[in-house]
Amino acid sequence: MSETSLTPPPAALSSEATAQLATQRVRQNITSEDWLARGLIALTGLWLIVTVALPLLQILWRSLTNSAGEFVGFENYITYFSTPALFNSFFNSLYIGLASMVISVVLGFGFAYAITRTAIAGKSIFMVIAMLPLYAPSLVHAIALIYLFGNQGLITKGFFGVLPGFDIGIYGPTGIIIGMVLFCFPQAVLILTVALSLADARLYEASTALRSSPFRTFTSVTLPSVRYGIISAAFVCFTLAFTDFGVPKVVGGSFNVLATDIYKQVIGQQNFVMGSTVSILLLLPTVLAFILDRIAQQRQVALLSARAVPLQPKPTRLLDLSMFIFCALICFMILATLGTAVLASTVNVWPYDMSLTMRHYDFSRVSGGGYPAYWNSVRMAFYTAIIGTVIVFISAYLVEKIKRLEWARSTIYFASMLPVALPGLVIGLAYIFFFNIPAFNFLGMRVPNPLNGLYGTMAILVIANIIHFYTVCFLTASTALKQMDAEFETVSASMGVPFYQTFWRVSVPVCLPAVLEIAMYFFVNAMVTVSAVIFLYPPALPLAAVAVVNMDDAGVTASAAAMSVLIMATSIGVRVLYGVATWSIRTRTQAWRKR
Amino acid sequence: MNASPPATASVRHAPHTPAPSSVASAYLQIRKVTKTFGKFVALADVSLDIEPGEFICFLGPSGCGKTTLLRVIAGLEEQNTGQVIQNGVDVSRLPPSRRDFGIVFQSYALFPNLTAAQNIAYGLENEKMSRQQVQQRVQELLDLVGLPDAGPKFPAQLSGGQQQRIALARALALAPGLLLLDEPLSALDAKVRTNLRTEITALHRRIGVTTIMVTHDQEEALSMADRIVVMDQGRIVQIGTPLEIYRNPQTPFVANFVGVMNFLSGEIVAAGQRVQAAGFDLHLPHALNGAATGTPVQVAIRPEDVRLLGISNGTGDTRMARLCDVEFLGAFYRVRLELPSPTADTPPTRMLADVGAEAARVMPLVSGAEVAVQVPAELVQVFPEGGSA
Ligand SMILES: Nc1ncnc2c1ncn2[C@@H]1O[C@H](COP(=O)(O)OP(=O)(O)OP(=O)(O)O)[C@@H](O)[C@H]1O
Numbered sequence: 001m002s003e004t005s006l007t008p009p010p011a012a013l014s015s016e017a018t019a020q021l022a023t024q025r026v027r028q029n030i031t032s033e034d035w036l037a038r039g040l041i042a043l044t045g046l047w048l049i050v051t052v053a054l055p056l057l058q059i060l061w062r063s064l065t066n067s068a069g070e071f072v073g074f075e076n077y078i079t080y081f082s083t084p085a086l087f088n089s090f091f092n093s094l095y096i097g098l099a100s101m102v103i104s105v106v107l108g109f110g111f112a113y114a115i116t117r118t119a120i121a122g123k124s125i126f127m128v129i130a131m132l133p134l135y136a137p138s139l140v141h142a143i144a145l146i147y148l149f150g151n152q153g154l155i156t157k158g159f160f161g162v163l164p165g166f167d168i169g170i171y172g173p174t175g176i177i178i179g180m181v182l183f184c185f186p187q188a189v190l191i192l193t194v195a196l197s198l199a200d201a202r203l204y205e206a207s208t209a210l211r212s213s214p215f216r217t218f219t220s221v222t223l224p225s226v227r228y229g230i231i232s233a234a235f236v237c238f239t240l241a242f243t244d245f246g247v248p249k250v251v252g253g254s255f256n257v258l259a260t261d262i263y264k265q266v267i268g269q270q271n272f273v274m275g276s277t278v279s280i281l282l283l284l285p286t287v288l289a290f291i292l293d294r295i296a297q298q299r300q301v302a303l304l305s306a307r308a309v310p311l312q313p314k315p316t317r318l319l320d321l322s323m324f325i326f327c328a329l330i331c332f333m334i335l336a337t338l339g340t341a342v343l344a345s346t347v348n349v350w351p352y353d354m355s356l357t358m359r360h361y362d363f364s365r366v367s368g369g370g371y372p373a374y375w376n377s378v379r380m381a382f383y384t385a386i387i388g389t390v391i392v393f394i395s396a397y398l399v400e401k402i403k404r405l406e407w408a409r410s411t412i413y414f415a416s417m418l419p420v421a422l423p424g425l426v427i428g429l430a431y432i433f434f435f436n437i438p439a440f441n442f443l444g445m446r447v448p449n450p451l452n453g454l455y456g457t458m459a460i461l462v463i464a465n466i467i468h469f470y471t472v473c474f475l476t477a478s479t480a481l482k483q484m485d486a487e488f489e490t491v492s493a494s495m496g497v498p499f500y501q502t503f504w505r506v507s508v509p510v511c512l513p514a515v516l517e518i519a520m521y522f523f524v525n526a527m528v529t530v531s532a533v534i535f536l537y538p539p540a541l542p543l544a545a546v547a548v549v550n551m552d553d554a555g556v557t558a559s560a561a562a563m564s565v566l567i568m569a570t571s572i573g574v575r576v577l578y579g580v581a582t583w584s585i586r587t588r589t590q591a592w593r594k595r
Numbered sequence: 596m597n598a599s600p601p602a603t604a605s606v607r608h609a610p611h612t613p614a615p616s617s618v619a620s621a622y623l624q625i626r627k628v629t630k631t632f633g634k635f636v637a638l639a640d641v642s643l644d645i646e647p648g649e650f651i652c653f654l655g656p657s658g659c660g661k662t663t664l665l666r667v668i669a670g671l672e673e674q675n676t677g678q679v680i681q682n683g684v685d686v687s688r689l690p691p692s693r694r695d696f697g698i699v700f701q702s703y704a705l706f707p708n709l710t711a712a713q714n715i716a717y718g719l720e721n722e723k724m725s726r727q728q729v730q731q732r733v734q735e736l737l738d739l740v741g742l743p744d745a746g747p748k749f750p751a752q753l754s755g756g757q758q759q760r761i762a763l764a765r766a767l768a769l770a771p772g773l774l775l776l777d778e779p780l781s782a783l784d785a786k787v788r789t790n791l792r793t794e795i796t797a798l799h800r801r802i803g804v805t806t807i808m809v810t811h812d813q814e815e816a817l818s819m820a821d822r823i824v825v826m827d828q829g830r831i832v833q834i835g836t837p838l839e840i841y842r843n844p845q846t847p848f849v850a851n852f853v854g855v856m857n858f859l860s861g862e863i864v865a866a867g868q869r870v871q872a873a874g875f876d877l878h879l880p881h882a883l884n885g886a887a888t889g890t891p892v893q894v895a896i897r898p899e900d901v902r903l904l905g906i907s908n909g910t911g912d913t914r915m916a917r918l919c920d921v922e923f924l925g926a927f928y929r930v931r932l933e934l935p936s937p938t939a940d941t942p943p944t945r946m947l948a949d950v951g952a953e954a955a956r957v958m959p960l961v962s963g964a965e966v967a968v969q970v971p972a973e974l975v976q977v978f979p980e981g982g983s984a
C-alpha cells in the first residue's frame with residue numbers, strides 16, 4: 001500500500017517541533033473547582049497534622065526529655081526498665097492483651113460460626129445480646145464482676161448463704177481477663193461474622209463432592225478463607241485489651257498494667273515525663289500489631305468472585321444443638337453481668353438488702369458530677385457525632401473521588417488509618433502536651449500556639465473523641481463511597497456540574513445509611529469512652545463515664561453502677577433510633593433501592 | 596500499521612481507497628498523542644481525523660487502549676504529549692468540564708437516587724433555563740430515545756436497555772458537539788443489544804452528532820460505524836470503512852481480528868504475480884510490487900470465499916481435501932477441511948469454508964468425504980510471512 005501519502009513519516013516534521021512535542025508534557029489547566037478540591041484536601045491534611053501528627057510528636061519528644069524540658073535521650077526508658085515495679089507492668093499488659101485476645105477470638109469465632117454457618121434457632125436474638133457490651137463502658141463489666149465474685153459478691157457469698165460460696169480471686173489478672181473478654185467479644189464477633197458470611201457455597205460443594213471429612217473441609221476451606229478476618233479480629237482485641245483502662249482500674253487490685261501506670265504517673269504523681277514514656281511503651285505493640293494487620297490485609301485478594309453463590313447452612317443435628325448451647329451460654333453470661341449492674345443499681349445494699357430503690361440514681365450526695373455530668377456527656381457525644389461525621393465523610397470523599405494530588409490523598413488515607421492504633425490514654429496525654437503549650441520554640445523563635453485556647457474546653461474533648469474513633473468511621477465511609485459507580489463524577493463533569501453539587505445531590509443521599517451508621521458509632525463510643533477524655537476534661541465539665549470511675553474510686557459502687565446504666569440506656573436508645581431512622585429511610589426516601 | 600509497514604506495503608495487492616483526510620474540515624483532530632501509565636505505553640503516537648457527523652468505532656482487543664484514547668479525547672486522562680483539536684480549537688489543556696462532549700458508559704452510571712427525568716435534567720439545571728424549558732427538553736429527549744413515559748421512574752425500576760437509553764438521553768441533553776460511548780452495549784443481553792444497536796444508528800442519523808463508540812465486538816463495529824479505527828497495543832493499525840476493513844485488511848492482525856480468516860503458508864514463485872501455498876498455485880490478478888521470488892508469504896482467504904466443488908476442475912487454484920466435520924450455523928454451514936500435505940514431514944493444513952444453505956442443498960456435505968476446494972485468486976490477500984497474525 002502506498003502509505004506515504006496518508007501520514008507523513010516523523011522525519012517530515014522539523015526536528016525542533018519533534019523535540020518540543022517529545023519534551024512538553026501536556027498539563028490541563030487548573031480551574032477554580034480544582035482549587036476548591038485542592039483547598040479541601042489541604043484542610044484535611046492540616047486537620048490530621050494538628051490532631052494526630054503534632055500531638056504524637058510532642059509525646060514522643062516529652063519521653064526523651066527530663067521534667068525541666070531538657071533532652072536526655074533514652075534516660076527515661078532506662079529508668080523505666082531498671083525499676084521492676086514499673087517494668088513488670090509492661091509484661092503484665094502483654095499477658096493480659098494476649099490472653100484476652102486468644103480467648104475472645106476463639107469464643108468470637110465459635111459464636112460467629114454458629115450465626116453464619118449453622119441452622120440454629122434464634123440467631124437474631126443471640127446477635128443482639130452479643131452486641132450489648134458495645135453500649136456500655138468497659139468498667140461496667142468490671143463492676144458487675146465485683147458484685148458477683150468480689151469480696152462481698154453474690155457468688156463468693158454463696159447466694160446469701162444458700163449455697164457454699166467460693167472465691168475465684170477476681171482481683172488481679174483473672175478478673176481483668178474475664179472483664180476484657182466480655183468487652184472484646186462483640187468486636188471479634190462483628191469482624192468474624194462479616195468474614196464468615198463471605199463464603200462461596202461452590203467451594204463447599206466441591207469439598208463435599210470430593211468426600212472430604214467435615215473436619216478436613218473446615219481446615220482446608222473455612223479457615224483459609226477467613227484468615228484475614230481472624231488477623232483483623234486479633235489485632236482489634238489485642239489493642240483493646242492491651243490498652244484498656246477501665247477494667248484493670250476496677251478489678252486490677254495490686255496487679256499493675258501500663259494503662260493504670262500512666263494514670264497513676266500523670267494524675268497521682270504529676271510525673272508527665274514518665275507518663276509519656278509509659279505511653280510510648282503502650283503505643284509500640286499496638287503500632288506493631290497495626291503494621292502486621294495492614295500487611296496481612298494488603299495480601300488479601302478478592303476471595304469472593306462476583307459469581308460466588310452464597311452459602312445456605314443446612315441443619316445438622318448434633319452440631320446445631322451444641323452450637324445452640326454454646327451461644328446460649330455466652331449470651332447468658334453477657335446478660336448476667338449486665339443484669340447484675342442494672343440490679344445492683346436498683347437495690348438498697350447489695351447483697352444484704354435486696355429491696356428495690358431508686359436512691360442510687362439520685363447523684364446529689366455523691367461526687368462525680370451527677371446529672372450535669374450525664375448531660376455533658378450527651379452533648380459531647382452529640383457534637384462528636386455531628387462534627388465527626390461531616391469531617392470523616394468529606395475527607396473519605398476527597399480521598400476516594402478526587403482524581404488529582406495522588407500523593408496527598410494516599411498520605412491522608414494512611415494518616416486516617418493510624419488512629420486505630422492509638423490508645424485513648426495516649427491521645428489524651430498527647431493532647432494535654434500539645435494544646436496546653438502556650439507557645440512553641442521553633443528554631444529559637446517563639447511561635448504562639450493558636451490552638452492553646454481549646455485547652456480545657458468542650459472542643460478538645462470532641463476532637464479527642466473524633467480522632468479516637470476515626471479509623472472505623474473512615475473505613476465505613478470509604479467502603480460506601482467505593483460501592484458507588486466511579487463514573488458519577490465523570491458524567492457530572494461532562495455536563496459541567498461541579499463535584500460539590502454531585503456530592504450533595506448524589507453521594508450524600510446514596511450513602512445516607514452509612515452516614516447515619518457513622519454518626520451512631522461516634523455517639524455511642526463518645527458516650528462510653530473513659531480513656532480518651534480522662535486526662536482532658538476540665539473540672540467545670542465533668543463527664544458521665546469519668547464519673548463512673550470516680551464514684552467507684554470513692555466506694556459508692558452502686559451509684560457508679562447507676563450511672564453506667566444511664567449511659568447504656570442512652571447508647572442503646574440511640575442505637576434503636578438509628579434502626580428506626582434507617583428503616584424509615586429505606587422504606588420512604590430511598591424508594592429507588594427497591595425495584 | 597507501524598509494526599512492519601514497509602513489508603506489508605510492498606506485497607499488498609488489493610486496491611486501496613484512501614480514507615477522507617481533508618484536515619481543514621475535520622471536526623476532531625488527534626495529533627501524535629502518546630499516553631503512558633508508568634512505564635507502560637497505553638497510546639503510542641496516535642493520530643486521527645474525524646469528520647463532522649461521522650460515526651466512528653474504536654475496535655480492538657482488550658487492553659489495546661481504546662478506552663484510554665476515548666478518555667484522552669474527553670480530557671479524563673491527560674496525555675503525555677500530543678494534541679486534541681475539537682472544532683478548530685486545541686482543547687488539550689482544558690479539563691473535562693470545559694470541553695464539549697456527552698458520554699455514556701457500559702455501567703450506565705445513572706444516579707440511583709434521581710428519577711429518569713431528574714437524571715436527564717441534571718446538566719440542564721445549571722444552564723440558564725426556566726423550569727418549563729427544562730421539562731420540555733427532558734420530554735423531548737425521552738421521546739427521542741423512545742421512552743416517553745419513563746420520566747418518573749427510578750433507574751432501578753428500569754431494565755438494562757431502558758437504563759442505557761436514559762443514559763444516552765442524559766448525554767445528549769446539552770446538545771454536545773461530540774458523543775462518546777464506551778462499550779455502551781456490552782452489559783446487555785444479545786437481543787436487547789441488537790435492538791439498541793439499530794436504534795443508536797437511527798438516532799445518530801437523525802441528530803447527526805459526531806459520535807465515537809468504543810467496542811471490542813467486531814460485528815457491532817461493522818454494522819454501526821461509518822469508519823472503523825482498528826487498534827492494537829496502543830497503536831492505530833488501520834482506519835477505514837467497514838467494507839474496507841473487512842475486504843482489505845492491511846495486516847494479518849486486522850484480517851484475523853475482524854471476521855474469520857484462513858491463513859495458508861506459502862511463497863512467491865514468480866515475482867509479482869504467482870504464489871504457491873498449501874498446494875494451491877495462484878495467479879494473482881494484481882502485481883505484487885517488489886517482492887522477490889522465494890519470499891515466504893501468508894495467503895489469506897475468508898471462509899465464505901472458499902468454494903467447494905463436486906469434482907476438481909484441474910486448475911492450480913483447486914485441490915482435493917477431506918471434509919472433517921460440518922457445523923450448522925443457521926443461514927450457512929461452516930465446514931472444516933483438511934488438505935493433505937504435499938510432503939510427508941509437514942502436517943496437513945486445516946481450513947474453514949462457509950457453504951450457503953442453498954449450495955448445501957445441491958451438494959450434500961458428508962463428514963469424511965473427499966471434496967474439491969477452490970481458492971479464487973482474485974479474493975485472496977497476500978501478507979509477508981512473520982506478520983502478527
Ligand atoms: N489508570 C491506569 N493505570 C495503569 N494502567 C492503565 C490505566 N488505565 C489503563 N491502563 C492500561 O492501559 C491499557 C489500555 O487500557 P484501556 O482501558 O484503554 O483498554 P481497552 O482497549 O479499553 O480495553 P477493554 O476492551 O478491556 O476495555 C491496559 O493495558 C490497561 O491495563
Ligand SMILES: [Mg+2]
Pocket residue numbers: 661662663778809
Ligand atoms: Mg475499555
